[in-house]
Amino acid sequence: MTDAERREAIERIRARRGFWVHLTVYLVVNAGLVLIWYLGSGGYFWPVWPLLGWGIGLAAHGFGVFVGVSPPSEERIQREIDRGRRS
Template sequence: MKNASTPDAVERLARRRAAAKLGWYLHAAVYLLVNLLLVGLAASQGRHWAVFPLLGWGLGLLIHGAVVFFVAPGGNLYERLLARERRALGAGDPW
């Protein structure tokens, strides 16, 4: 699918790349929110256990990001990602 020659193939590839990047952004947002709550909870107890989920989940987020951004470079929010992928694939943005 890397040599996308038809407009339909370009569109499918652009949508898949944009969805993968949006998935990483959502993963990162959930990571931040949950870990802020965990750090707050741990700090209120005077403990430091919240570092373990931060590091473990952070490693997973790092791997997820490496796969998404090194396999399919580019992007921001879904529509902007989609337009950028179309341009990167040479299809232009007919909308």
């Protein structure tokens, strides 16, 4: 295993860990909001808005971590460096 492979593996592990922390916070906070709604007036289910809004962000985070795009190739990195030098 090269140093670059090791760094990439550590980065993937941290990304997955970050997603699970994000999911846990999402569940705890939104459960709290639903509880506030339930214990309060009930009626219109206003927690739907933070659930949906934050849920979209959480889904995007999960997509980036678990499905996402592959890391850029060395060729792509070099092309970007060359493009920056021409600017």
